Amino acid sequence: MAEIKTVKFDNFEMDYFTFGNGPKVFVIVPGMSLKSVMLSADAIIAAYAPFSAEYTCYVFDYVKDMRRGYSARDMADDLSFALRLLGVEHAYYFGASLGGMVLQELAIRHPEFIDKIVLGSTFARINDSTLEIMNRWKSYIEQRDVVALNRDMRTHIYSDEFLTEWADAFTAIEADATDEELSRAYSELCACIGFNAFPDLGKIKCPVLVIGSNCDKALQPSSSVELANALGCSLYMYDGYSHAVYDEAPDYKERLLKFFSE
16 A cells, blocks of 8 residues: 655645656646545556656645645645655656646746656646636535536546446445535636646746647647647647546556657
8 A cells, every 4th residue: 555645844735655666756746636646546556557667756646735726836836845855856747637737837937857748638728618617617616516516527537438437436436525625626626727827838948748638528639739739849639538538548658658768
């Protein structure tokens, strides 16, 4: 079982876990979720096992005291602070969805930490379709309608095939969320809605790979294309998967490894 650790400094607390013992450093920044990524630590370690020999891997949660108005820029600053406290000087990064937004801000504001970045299923600025979806999710949280929130989120995040395969598991947990979890999810949604790194993308100088899906029902495929075009970087678009292509596509992790090794 993974050991969950905490970076602490004065009032700052951020949970993380590590795995692997390679000479290079790989950092995963999670997307928006009702549940902490720390609860999925063992599953993440298994999914990213191909990294373990070559990389020492870090998976970070977001800061524990997430106030309202907390932005992706704040999250990037907190991540850079945690990296400094842990003595991480250079790393390869992967961020999906909100995690990709945080990494854009990290590359803009703290480029000294970065060797290469993969941005998965994310955007540089929100479009009208995604704004409508996320505002609906916010409304469900305000109404404390956890079932409706979970159902709507998974419909947009996962492919139909994945939803069918895991239908019983999703139903079993669809009403499970604490007030604290709902509050954090609300803050994360607000951070996504208010995010706009598009004017500053020219400041990102490190190698970047953008990965998206032509069937992304949450952020729309055009968001990945726009981001890659603005960065002038490589783009790979999957077919047949929705937003969580990073969890579903069997070759996704190998694609990250190949880009990092080039």
